[in-house]
Amino acid sequence: MTYPLVSELAKAGIRVTVSCRVLKLARQPYYRWRNAPVRDADVLRAYRINALHDAHHDDPTFGYRYLADQARRAGWRMSRHTARKLCSQAGILSCAQRRRRGKGKKAGPPVFDDHVKPVLRAMARELRRHDMVGSMGRAGPAGDNAAMESLWSLLQTNVLNQQRSATRHELRLAIVVWIERKYHRQRAQDTLDGLTPIELEAKLTEPLTLTA
Numbered sequence: 001m002t003y004p005l006v007s008e009l010a011k012a013g014i015r016v017t018v019s020c021r022v023l024k025l026a027r028q029p030y031y032r033w034r035n036a037p038v039r040d041a042d043v044l045r046a047y048r049i050n051a052l053h054d055a056h057h058d059d060p061t062f063g064y065r066y067l068a069d070q071a072r073r074a075g076w077r078m079s080r081h082t083a084r085k086l087c088s089q090a091g092i093l094s095c096a097q098r099r100r101r102g103k104g105k106k107a108g109p110p111v112f113d114d115h116v117k118p119v120l121r122a123m124a125r126e127l128r129r130h131d132m133v134g135s136m137g138r139a140g141p142a143g144d145n146a147a148m149e150s151l152w153s154l155l156q157t158n159v160l161n162q163q164r165s166a167t168r169h170e171l172r173l174a175i176v177v178w179i180e181r182k183y184h185r186q187r188a189q190d191t192l193d194g195l196t197p198i199e200l201e202a203k204l205t206e207p208l209t210l211t212a
Contacts, residue, residue: 003033049090051076052083059182061096061158069188096157154183 006019020027048071055062055070062070068083078086087093127133159178165171184197192200 003030003037006030007034045086048076048078048082049086049092052086052090052092056092059186061094061162061182063094063096064092066187067092069194070186073188096162158182 002023009019010016051071051074052067055067064084064087065080068078068080159174188194188196
């Protein structure tokens with residue numbers, strides 16, 4: 001920005017009109033800058049980056065989506081697109097980068113083991129015999145399999161890939177701490193209307209408490 005140069009030249013006795021003409025600057029923007037050298041947009045940007053830094057310091061595994069949620073909870077609302085842009089500019093990167101699978105090879109055709117079919121038929125017979133309804137599809141995967149796979153992926157990325165545990169007790173403690181402290185209390189989820197599981201539970205149980 002050349003506005004500080006215009007101010008320095010003005011102190012040296014060179015008129016602002018002459019400096020702006022030579023530097024091909026408009027005078028009105030210069031006077032606005034002189035009255036408020038730091039723009040409101042710059043101040044807002046600095047506060048937002050500071051909020052993102054604080055959230056990142058609290059949990060370095062958070063990506064820009066969760067950092068934006070944490071900044072919003074701290075009082076600095078911004079879109080995830082803005083958070084991504086600011087994180088890129090400020091060098092705020094998650095330490096839990098997902099590992100890419102494969103080596104760029106084209107995936108082959110899906111494989112279905114014929115030996116599984118008799119097992120599925122036997123399972124279906126047992127369900128009918130006990131008058132039960134299974135949560136399985138025709139291919140056999142459980143209905144909640146996707147949710148569990150998502151949880152295991154988060155555990156792998158945020159716990160197992162971040163540290164090595166010497167004993168089973170240390171590993172169990174690390175998993176429990178992450179679930180209870182991070183997943184339940186800090187990870188706001190879009191499917192829960194931007195709430196954490198603990199906040200949603202409190203919201204759902206509050207009417208029951210009032211009626212009791």
